[in-house]
Amino acid sequence: MLSGRNLHGRGLHLSGIPRQDRTVAKVNPVIYLHVPFCGSFCTYCDFYSEICRSSQAFNDYADAVIGEINSRQKELSMNISAPNAVNTLYIGGGTPSVLPLDVLARIVRAIALSEAPFEEFTVEVNPEDIVEKGSEYVRGLLAIGVNRISMGVQSFDDGILRWMNRRHDGTRAIKAYRILRECGVRNISIDLIFGISQLTDEIWKDTIEEALALAPEHISAYQLSIEEGSALAKMVSDGRYVEASDEQCRRQYNFLCCTLKQSGYHHYEISNFAKPGFEAVHNSAYWRRVPYIGLGPGAHSLIGNVRSWNSQELPHRALNCEPLSDAPLKLSRNQDNLTTYSRSFETLSTEDIRVEKIMLSLRTDKGMEATELYSLAERYAVDSLLMEGALEKIGSRIRISESHLFVSDEIIRELI
Structure with a gap:
């Protein structure tokens, strides 16, 4: 069974060009930024996030991340010359598209280590946010240097989406995709999920056909897994959900692989498929164990044989959001009296x-x-x-x- 990032104003669409034709100087490290905000909690998700739309919370978060960036300049600079270095920025979450564009732009300006653009700059988005915020928001993303969008579609079936507690429906997902294209986004990845007990083979077939009709450059498809701490794990323990059989999951995975191969997609990693030249540069660096730096609450980093991770709590000057648990927090306080996340380390054997x-x-x-x-x-x-x-x-x-x-x-x- 399968287990289941100064470019302001430099919106170069490098990810729209096949990789063999690129001549970008590799001057930035592999960077991941975790945005811990969501509009709702998905049934299956265990990633650290908070439901919050407070402007103070957003700005406190940005202040904390910028403080982290400033405190890690030596580490960021050292990573530039690391073996196999690539210059990518990936903003994930959570749901980064919940974050106001001006707050996101402030963080991106702080991250930039040179005037050269990132070879690949990805932002994860929710379809509903794209539809609600519209073309102006998408053009704003391109203006700060984003050249790749990863959109969490998950399914085009409204019944499945409701069960997942997703904010969008199938029609809105397609509308969001079209907005991205109309705004000039040349590299779009969409996420899909299979292996759900009520996901019939017919619905899965329709889902893949809908995805292929859109012709995204990249498709990630993951088998549903039961993650500790998720709403789904509670449903399983309460007897309200029965996992799909291995046979059903295998059948749906095999159909996915065969259909995407026939449609010209390169199956370059267990869960990832790309049109030739559009393989994810950032994620491919992870699989090669290229050093990377994670910023924001809950983010992980790897430099040499040392792994570090940030604690999972929202930076604040006052209580802005409801925490996900009552667990005691490991907090640190900076000179601006901002209570923020801390960092832990381990040396890999x-x-x-x-x-x-x-x-x-x-x-x-x-x-x-x-x-x-x-x-x-x-x-x-x-x-x-x-x-x-x-x-x-x-x-x-x-x-x-x-x-x-x-x-x-x-x-x-x-x-x-």
Whole structure:
């Protein structure tokens, strides 16, 4: 079973150009910004977020993030020259499109380390926010340098969307997509979810056909998983939801893979499909264990063999939002009397790094150099999986064969 970022005014649409034709100087590190605000909580989600639309909360958040950026300048600068460095900015959440554009622009100006644009600058959006805020908002995103939009569609079926507690319906998702296109967004990714017990094969087929009719450059499709702390986990424990069978999930995943392949999409990672030249640069860096810096509450960073993470609480000067739990907070206070999130660290062991390299590399269609895989895993395990056809050797590299991607977790488990 599958387991389931100064460019103000520099709206260059580099992600609309196939990668082999780009000549952008790589001067910025891989940066992720977590925006912890949502308009509603989805049934399945366990990511850190708060339902809040207070302008004070938004500005306190921006002040805290800018303070973090200023305090981490040395780390940001060191990451510029890291091996395999790429210059990307990814703003995720939560729901970044809940954040007012002027607040977002203030943070982006603080993040910029040079006058060169990011090769890839992605912002996650909710379809309903795009429809409500309209073309002016989308053009504002392009004006601050955004060149890739990731839109959480999840489904085009209204019944499924209501069950997910999504704010949009199928018609609004299509309208949002068209607004993005009319405004000149040349690189759009949409998210879909399968493996829901009430998601019939017919609805899933219609969902993929609707997605292909829009012709996005990128599609991410994830199998529904039960995450601890989510509303869905509570539904399962209460007996109000029964998980989809492995057979149903496998069938829907196989249909997804076959249909997108026939439509010309490159299946470059377990859950990700792209038109050639539009593979996600930022996420691909994660899978290669390229150093990255996470900003904002709940964000993670990796520099060398040190991983760090920010605590999950909303910066504030006064109580603005209801917290998600009653857990005690680890808070720090800056010179402006802003109570904000703290940061923790761990040093990865040789074993931690070994496991990560195998797990991340084998998620992709590039896999891993055979010599490296043999050095990290038992030879008999690799050879056995090659004999079974679960792994395949392509040139000097070994990867999980596409026919076995659905059981990738089990294959990776045998190797680690």
